[in-house]
Each structure stands twice: as C-alpha cells, then as structure tokens.
Amino acid sequence: MILKYIFRHTNPDFLNRDFEKLTPKDIMFRKAIYHSGFKFGLLLLSTITFIGVFVPFFVDMSPYDQDISKRLLPPVWSEGGSWQYIFGTDGNGRDYLARIIYGTRVSLTIGIGAATVGMLIGVTLGVIAGYFGGIVDQVVSYILTCQLALPGILFLLTIISIVGSSLTVVILVIGVLHWTLFLVVTRAATQRIRNLDYITAANAIGARKTNIIFTDILPNVLNQIIVIFTLEVGVAILAEATISFLGLGIQPPTPSWGVLIAEGKEAIFFQPWLIILPGIALFLLVISINMLGDGLRDITDPNTNIE
Amino acid sequence: METTLLEIKNLNISFNVSKNIVNTVDNFSLTLKEKETIGIVGESGSGKTISMLGLTRLLPKQAFVDKGSILFKGRDISNISNKEFYQKISGKKISMIFQEPMTALNPVYTIGRQLISTYLFHNDVSRNSAYNRAIEFLDKVQLTNVKERMAQYPHQLSGGQRQRVMIAMALINSPELLIADEPTTALDVTVQKEIVGLIQKLIENLGMAMIFISHDLGLVSKTCEDIIVMEKGLILESGKAKDVLTRPKENYTKNLLKCLWSLDVDHKKINEYRTLLLDVKDISKSYQLPGSILKPKKVINAVRNVSFEIFKGETLAIVGESGSGKSTVAKIINGLTKMDSGDVLLEGKKIDSYSPLERALRIQPVFQDPYSTLNPNHTIGFIVRRPLLLNTSLSYDEIETKVAKTLDLVGLSKNFINRFPSQLSGGQRQRVAIARAIILEPKILICDEPTSSLDVTIQSQILDLLNELKARLKITIVLISHNISVVKFLSDRVLVMNNGEILESGNTLNIINKPKNNYTKKLMSAIFTVKKKV
Known part of the structure; x- marks a missing residue:
C-alpha cells in the first residue's frame, strides 16, 4: 500500500499495463508491489528493526536495572501483571520487555554479520571452483569435505575457549561455520552458467575472466545467493541462540534472545513466558527474513512474470 | 467403404493464465477415416500439439477443453469418465509418440519392463506371452539383438533407438489410431529419414490411422495424404496434401511454402574469391572422458587433421550431423578452444598470438540456442x-x-x-x-546453427538478414549447419564433416547435386524438399 502510494507519486505511469514501455527499475517495483510475501516480510522486518534500534532512544527503559523485590512478575495479560512491566520481569527483577528489545540488536547484528561472513567465504570459493573447474575445483571440494566433517560445536568450543567470547568472535565463528551452503549452491550454478552460450560470447568479445565473473556469472547466481543469505541469517540467529543457551555465546548480562531462553529454562514450568516470549520474537524475525528473501529472489529474477 | 474412425467437431481449448481465460485452440475440426493419415502443420504455439493433447486428455493443468465433441468410431468420448477413458481408449485404441526420446522413457526401468507393463496394463495375459509380444514388436521396429535390448536401460540406447522403442511401445497394444507428435525433430537428419520410413511401413502393415504433427511441411507432405495447416489456434486450411502444396489458398501457407522454395532457388554465380583470410592447417582436437576403476579412460577424437581455407567475402558452410566435430572446429577457429595440434592462421598470424581484444575485432560467433545466447x-x-x-x-x-x-x-x-x-x-x-x-x-562471422532452434518463417527471416548483412558489410561467414536447405541458400562452398574428418569439400551446388562420397549422398537424400510447381 505504502509502496504503491509512493510510487504513484514518483512515476504515475507505472500502473500502465503497457509493459514494453517500462524500464527495468519500473518492472522491479511493479513486481515488488504485487508480491504479498515480500511486502509482509519487509513490513515485519522493518518493524522489528525499528523497535530494536530506535525504541530504546525514545522510551526510558533499561535491560540491566535489577529490582529484587519485583522478581518474576508475570506479563500484563496474566493474573498479577501490571502495565509497568508489560512482559513481566525475569529472575533478577529486570524488565523483560526491555531485555527482549535490546536483544533484537544483538540477534540482528549476529544474524546479518555471520551470514555476510559465510557468504563472502562461500560465494568466493564457489564461483572460483565452478568457473575454473579442474584442479581448483578439486581443492575447493576437498576443503568443503573437511568443513562438513568438522564437528561444529566442538570447533566453536575450542575457538571460544582460546580467544574468549565477544560479539565479534561469535559473528566470525558462526560465519566460518556456515558457508557450505553458499559454496554448494554457487558452485553448481556457476558450473551450469559457465557452459552457456553467453559466456562463450563474452569470451569472444574479449572480456577478461574477472569481467565475466562480475558481469555474467554473479548477477545470475544472485537470486540463489539471496535466498541462501536469508536462510543463513535465520540459521545464524538460531545458532547464536543455541550457543548462548549453552553459555558460550553472548555473556550475560548482555541480553540476547538465546541468553534469555537459557536463563528462562529453569523456570519453564512456572514462568513459561520467559521462554515463550523470546521464542516468538525469534520466530517472527526468522520468518520475516525468509519471506523477504523469497520475495527478493522473485523480484530480482528477470525471468519471472511481471504480474 | 471406409468408415470414419475419428471425428472432432469444433474443439475449443482454453488456458487459464493468471485469472484470464486464453483461447488457444479455436474450433478445431477433423475427420479421419480408417487407415488414413493426416498431417497437422504449424509453428510452435499454433496449437497443433495442444489440440491432440485435448483428444488424449493429457492437457497441462491450466488448460481445459471448453467445448466440442470427439467421436471415436461413432461414439462420443468427450464425456466418458476419466477411468473408462484411460482403461478403454487411451493407450489401447489411441496411442501417442512424443518428440523427445530422451525424456519419454523412464530412465530407471529396463526397456523390456516398460514394454511388458504397457502391454499387461491393457491385456489380461501371462507375463511370458507379454514378453514374447514385446520381443516381437522390438523386432518390428527393426532393432538388432532384441533379447539383449530387453534388459537394457534407456541411457544405453541412442536417440534413434530410443525413438524406435517408443514406437514399439505405442504400437504394442495394436491401437487403431497413432498420434505422432514431431517424432523425428530431435533426431539427426539421416536417422530422421529411417524413422519416418519405419513409421510409414508399420502403419501400412498394421492397418492403422495416423495423425502426424510436425512443423516441417516437406516432411508432412511426404508422409501424409491429408494436411491441416494451423496458425494461432485456428485451422487455416485443410485438404489433400497435393492440393495444399500446389494451390495454397492462405497467405500463411504460401509463406510456409515460400520458405521451402526460397531455399530451393538456383544459386547465384560463384564469385572468384582471391584473398586468403583464414588458413586452417591440419588441426586436431580430442577430449578425454574420465575413466573409473572398471572403465579405462576413453579418448574421443572430436576433430582429426582438418585443413581448409577461407577466402575474403565468401560463405563457407560446414555440414555434418551432431557429433561430427563441426562445432568444435567452429570454436577452434574462433580461438575459444585450444587445439591439440595444427595451426589456425588469421590474416597470416596465428590465432593464439592475438590478444582476446584483437581477436574480438576480427572474428565473432553467433550461436544456436536463442535462449542461452x-x-x-x-x-x-x-x-x-x-x-x-x-x-x-x-x-x-x-x-x-x-x-x-x-x-x-x-x-x-x-x-x-x-x-x-x-x-x-x-x-x-x-x-x-x-x-x-x-x-x-568483424571480418568473419561464425554462425553455429543460427536458425535450427527457430520456427520456419522466422528461420527464413534470419537467413534473409544474414544474406543482407553479407552483402552490405562484405562480411565473411562460416556457417555451421546440419540443414542442407539453409546451406544451399547461404553458402558458396561446403565442407562435409563426419566423425571429426572432412569427407568432401567444394562448390555448394556441386556437392548437393553430385555428391561423391557415400555419406554425403545419404545426407543429401535425407532432405525432404518440395519441388516448386510452375
């Protein structure tokens, strides 16, 4: 709706059904406007991001202030809840809503950061292996096999116990553990594209290998990369939650959703909201990212229908 | 008296495309007598296949039959239940051969098993007699070593052999009507001719009627008695093959015929070309297939000691079937594939000594598949x-x-x-x-099958364009093709290749009219041409 409104005022012709006059940008906007999954994902993700990034600036709340007299207060909708603590309080008497909102920042940073690290490693290796083939491909495949054989959690434990835990370390370690999917997908796509006529044509007009990789191959694997990226953002957020749950990730009192769930596990039978609320937040964030990714793939793929 | 076998009246088929109903076949009518053959000709998207799929109830999900009646042996079969249709009509009375022999057979079952189960589905007989019947039909389609073939998987057969198996499978239940949907389009020219001959012979022997769908007017006119010409879902004209060919009523049919004729016109005088542009000396190229523990490495000699010259301004055609090495030669002279031995001299300089940019200014390719180019x-x-x-x-x-x-x-x-x-x-x-x-x-344009993925009328437009460019830009063209008509239209000289070797070369008309080599003779006799009646 909003998109449609904005676009109608910048370019009144876009709703014309005369597709031939549309520029590539118009077509992309048109697809975006008619893609309900994309719109839903975008809306949800921007809402979550907005709440996580900006709300703490305007609302006076603290995820760290403890009030032992107000331990384990239930949320506002259950019996005994109050509007002062909408999501109740945790075992140390901290405002649970504030902790979840601050946790959004950690989860988003780790999700996007780790997926970017994974993407850089995986796509680089995948394109190189797929395009050059032969011995290069064999070496990369060997690295892949080693990575797949590596016990992830054990690797993680080792690194964190050596380097110590911090946000950067967690991002890097999760990223380094999650590039295999990028590699497999880009490698297969590149191998397929490499043999197509337009690559031969690019060779024939004298294009260099880097030029071919950046203008011909990468744009064509982009759709798959976007989908994998959003998938991996979700996986990375969940991975952070897992390792924080194990006590290896983000260290308390910094609120991350994984830490919250880990802290709430002792009270699972009597104060279930301590686990359910961050769980719902996690679910919403991951699903919004996945829907956005599916939408982006459809929109950026020039072969999908304009409608 | 011949009785009417199939009568289709005013068949309408529509597609449901994003909430819009699009009429794809409009008022399709056809009458087919027993033992008669009808050809349906049209370009892709003309509705020729869709109308037949409507008859056999194999339409894609979005498509549906709007209205119309289908009478098979006097009985309306458009309203009977799906169950009855599949049990009594489809596969038993009416069977179909598809275009793509690579995908029409199930790759995980043996040929024998697929044939036997097709027979057992409609006939209550013992497995043993089904086996014998399968063997009998594989024999009928002239496959060799029939018993061993029964145990083979589809990937072990060549395209032509697979299509033979498909034919056997379509005929094993002795249907009364055979629908052949472009049965030879995916095959090499020489194989095409054999398969068409085989289908014709079997139809005659078994006393079946046939509907033959093709985009190739020449082929249809040789195979069928009656012809239906379709365009954009409409029947444009129908009638006896001879009448349609000699006295076409519609402009569209005339156009189709013109495409055949225009490729048949007398060739212009051969100019004398003097300046040597490209000199190919004794090039060879082989590929190595990776072996395994059980299989030794296999070496395929794609090109063996090929030498030829290209002069400025001429059009040279390299003719051959798939696997003859013609495309490899094209890539080598374009500098896109390295050769094992030999030399390619472009304006007196070795092709590898040019930088990619220098080479790009001199020699450029055009490829076959418009969708991946x-x-x-x-x-x-x-x-x-x-x-x-x-x-x-x-x-x-x-x-x-x-x-x-x-x-x-x-x-x-x-x-x-x-x-x-x-x-x-x-x-x-x-x-x-x-x-x-x-x-x-560029000085040289290498066209690798520039028209073979296109519709006939579009083909002739592209050929006209190439011809015009040749005249206007004085460009030298190397044409790679398996289509003799295209070669005849465009080229001055021809090289015939088979198995990586040049068999024959010379002036286009000489090669086409007086081929010396046996293989060339076979290749030339495989073209179905329609002679222009004056």
Missing part, C-alpha cells in the same frame, strides 16, 4: 553495447549512436534497449545476438 540479467542495450565498452574508447554518445544503428541494421527498433531477453521472442533474441556479433565490424 543472451545473459538474462542484462538489458538488450547493455548486451549490444558491451563489446564497444570493452574494445573501444568511444564516447557515450558515439556508443549510443552505434548501438542504435546496429539494432536498426538487424531490424530491431530502439525501444528494445531497455528490455530484457525474457521479453523477446526467439527470432528477436537471435537478432540481438547477431547485433552483438557485428557491432565490432
């Missing part, structure tokens, strides 16, 4: 502009003028600049590919 992520403008961006230092304005001029030259308007390849038809894409190749004004 353009990068789907770039606009037409960028695709045509890119060679200039890479190779020249022209200003923005100069580049844009040149792009517009080149697009105009290949018959595309300026509006195409912002479009993506997916918005273009096959013929338009091929024009863009040609524009990309000629924008650098």
